[in-house]
Amino acid sequence: MILLQGKGVSKGVTSGPICFFQRPGSDIAKIPAADIESEKARIREAQEKSMAQLETLADKAREETGEDTAILARTMGIPAICGLGDSLKEEYAGRTAYIDGETGKVAMDPDELTLTAFKQKEQKQVEMRTLMDEMRGKEDVTLDGRKMMVYCNIGSPDDVPAVLQNDGQGIGLFRSEFLYLAASDYPTEEEQFKAYKKVAEAMNGKRVVIRTLDIGADKQVSYFNLQKEENPAMGVRAIRICLNRPEVFRTQLRALYRASAYGKVAIMFPMITSVWEVRECKRACQAVMAELDAEGIPYSKDTEIGIMVETPASVFIADALAKEVDFFSVGTNDLTQYTLACDRQANDLGKFFDPHHPAVLRALKIAADAAHKADIWIGICGELGADLSLLDTFLAIGIDELSVSPSSVLPLRAKIRESTAKTCTLELLEC
Ligand code: PEP
Ligand code: MG
Numbered sequence: 001m002i003l004l005q006g007k008g009v010s011k012g013v014t015s016g017p018i019c020f021f022q023r024p025g026s027d028i029a030k031i032p033a034a035d036i037e038s039e040k041a042r043i044r045e046a047q048e049k050s051m052a053q054l055e056t057l058a059d060k061a062r063e064e065t066g067e068d069t070a071i072l073a074r075t076m077g078i079p080a081i082c083g084l085g086d087s088l089k090e091e092y093a094g095r096t097a098y099i100d101g102e103t104g105k106v107a108m109d110p111d112e113l114t115l116t117a118f119k120q121k122e123q124k125q126v127e128m129r130t131l132m133d134e135m136r137g138k139e140d141v142t143l144d145g146r147k148m149m150v151y152c153n154i155g156s157p158d159d160v161p162a163v164l165q166n167d168g169q170g171i172g173l174f175r176s177e178f179l180y181l182a183a184s185d186y187p188t189e190e191e192q193f194k195a196y197k198k199v200a201e202a203m204n205g206k207r208v209v210i211r212t213l214d215i216g217a218d219k220q221v222s223y224f225n226l227q228k229e230e231n232p233a234m235g236v237r238a239i240r241i242c243l244n245r246p247e248v249f250r251t252q253l254r255a256l257y258r259a260s261a262y263g264k265v266a267i268m269f270p271m272i273t274s275v276w277e278v279r280e281c282k283r284a285c286q287a288v289m290a291e292l293d294a295e296g297i298p299y300s301k302d303t304e305i306g307i308m309v310e311t312p313a314s315v316f317i318a319d320a321l322a323k324e325v326d327f328f329s330v331g332t333n334d335l336t337q338y339t340l341a342c343d344r345q346a347n348d349l350g351k352f353f354d355p356h357h358p359a360v361l362r363a364l365k366i367a368a369d370a371a372h373k374a375d376i377w378i379g380i381c382g383e384l385g386a387d388l389s390l391l392d393t394f395l396a397i398g399i400d401e402l403s404v405s406p407s408s409v410l411p412l413r414a415k416i417r418e419s420t421a422k423t424c425t426l427e428l429l430e431c
Contacts, residue, residue, distance in 0.1 A: 001111045004087045008104035010407070012079030013121045015098040081106060132410035136167045140413050142395065146421035149401035150409055151207070153381055157198045162406035167413075170207035172329060172403020173268070173381035174199060176252070177214055180221050186248060192255035200263025207264045209306065209329065209381075209403075212252055214238045214270040218345055233337065233344075238271035243280055253288040257299040266304035268329060273313035278324045281305070308381070310334035315363040322374035328367055329403065332382025336360050355384050361393060361429045368398045379403055388415050396424035 079101030098107045098118040107114045140150050151172030152163040163171060179187045179195060200208050215221050216237025229235035242249035256267050269281050285305060292299050307314065307321060310331030314321060322328065332355060337344040339360055342353040354360075364380070371378035379401030384390060386408035394402065404412060 001114060002092075002108040003114075004084055004106040004108075006081035006084040006088075006104040006106065008080075008100065008102045009082045010080035011102045012407075013098070013100050013102075013118055013125055014079045015118065015122075016096065128411070128414075132414065135410065135413055135417070138417075140169070140416050142416055142419045142421045144420050144422050146395060148395070148399070148416050149377075149379070150413055150416070151209075151379070151381075151401055151403040152406045152409060153403050154199070154406075157195050157202070159406065160199055160202045164202070166406040166409040168406055168409050170209075170264075171199065171203060172207075172209050172379050172401055174208060174210040175214065176210055176212060177219055180213055180215055180224075181219060183223075185223050186251070189251045189255045189258075192252060193258045196255055196259035196265065197262045200259050200265050203263055205264055207266055207304075209266045209268050209327075210256055210259075211268045211270055211308065212239070212242055212249070212256075215241055239269050239277055239281065240271065242269075242284075243277060246284065249284055250288060253284055254291070257285075257288055257292055257303065258297060260300035260303045261298040265300065266306060266327070268306045268308060268327075270308045270331070271311060271334070272307040272309075272321065273311045275317065275320050275324060278307060278321060282324070308334075309363075309367045309378075310382070311338050312363070315366050318367045318370035319373065322370045322376055325376065327376050328371045328378040329381045329401075330364055330367060330378065332360065332364075332380060332384035335363060335382065336384075339363060355387075356390070356428065358429050358431050360384075361390075361397075364394075364399070365397045365426070365429060372398060377401060386412060388412065390428070391415050391419060392424040393426065393428045395419060395421045396426045 079099055081099055081101060081104050083104075084106070092108060095108050098110055098115070099105070100118065100121065107118065110118065140148050142148070149169055149172075151170040152159075152166070152168035153173040153175070154160065154163060154171055155175045156178040160171075174196075176192075176196075179192055183191075196208075196210055199210075214237070215224060216226060216235060217233045220226065220232075224241070226236060226241075236244065242252075253267070256265060259265050267285070269278065272278060282305065289299065289301070304326035306325050306327035306329060308331045309315060309318065309321075309328045311334070315335075318328070333344055336342065336353070336355045336357070340353065340357055342349050344353070346353070368378050377400040378398075379385075380394065380399055381403040385394075385402040386404035388411065391412070402412060
C-alpha cells in the first residue's frame, strides 16, 4: 500500500484508476483559456464513466492550493485533493487508488484495514445522499423558523444542471468571466445574451445573480491589453475596468437587461470601494434601459442591482452603499485577502491566511447591520459560505443567503434544519 497525504479541497470518498487529465504540474495560468473548457469536458466525461477523481484530474496537482481546480471540482461534486507535491508520480497512472477529498488522504492498493475505513465512509456518503434527497423541495428554515436562502455559485451555463440536481434555490453568483476567458476577442452582446438567457430560463423564475466581469488580478485576458502591474490584485480589475471602458460595460449590461425578460435576473458589481462607483454603475444601467425602451426590446424594470462587499472600504461605508442598492453579497475570498493583507494566491502564508479571523467576521457583521438597517438582504458568495462550522455565526450575524458550490447545498441545508437561530452567538467575533 502507498499512502499519500495532500490537502482535501472537495469532499467525498471515491476510488478507481488514477488518471491524469493534464500534464501533472502544469500551471492553470499557462493553459490557454479554450483548453480549460475542453478540460472541463474531459472531466465530465470521466465523471460519467465513474473513473477515480483523484485531484490529478486537474492541473494544479503538484501545487499547494490549486484554488481554481478546487472550485471547479466542488462545483461538479467531484472529490478532489490538492498539494500532493512530488509524492504523486506519473508511473502511478492507472493504478487503483482510494481518495478522501475531506482528509486529503490517498491510498493506493490499500490494505484491508484502510480499505474498510474507506468503504465505511463511502457507505455514510450514500446514506447522506438518501437523506438529502428526502429534503428536496423543502424550505430551508431553522428549528425556530429563521429562513435562510441557499443558492449556488456557477461559472458557466453548463453548471446549471448541478444546481438543479442539488436543489439550489437560486444562483447567488454567476461568474460571467467564463465568456471573456474562453474567447479570443470581446464576446458580443448576442453571445452574452444567449448565455445569460439560458441560465435565467433554466432557473425558471428563481433568482439568478449575475456578476459583471471580474477580469484582472488572477484572471488575465490578453485582448484586454491590460497594463502590467506590480500588484494586480490592487490594480485595474473588475468594476474599475468597466468604469474605464464604458463600451465594454454597456455591451454586458445590454445583454443582462435583455436576459432579464426571461427570468429573475439580478445584476451584481464586483470590487466596489466607493459610492460614486455604484452611482456610475446605476447611471450606466439607466442609459441601457432607456436604449432598450427606445428600441422596443423587452426587459424587466424590476431587475435588482447589488454589489459585492469584498473590500474593507465597502465594509466601512456599508451604511451609505446599502442605500444605493437592493442587496449585498459578501465575497469572503477577496474580503479575507484585503482585510488580512494576505494574497489569496500565495501558497506559503499558512496560518496568517485565516478566513475565521475575527476581523473578517466583524466585517460581515458591520455589513449585515448596515444592510438590514436599509432593509435590503445580505448574502455570502465567497467560499466561507459553505463552512458549516460558521453557520451558527452567520445565523447570529443575520446573514440572509448563502451561495455555495452545488455539491455543498445539501449538507448546508441539513445543518440549517437542525440549527436554532436564537441560541446562536457572536462568540467567534471576540479576539
Ligand atoms: C470572493 O472574492 O469571495 C468571490 C466570491 O469572488 P471571486 O472568488 O470570483 O473573486
Ligand atoms: Mg472576489
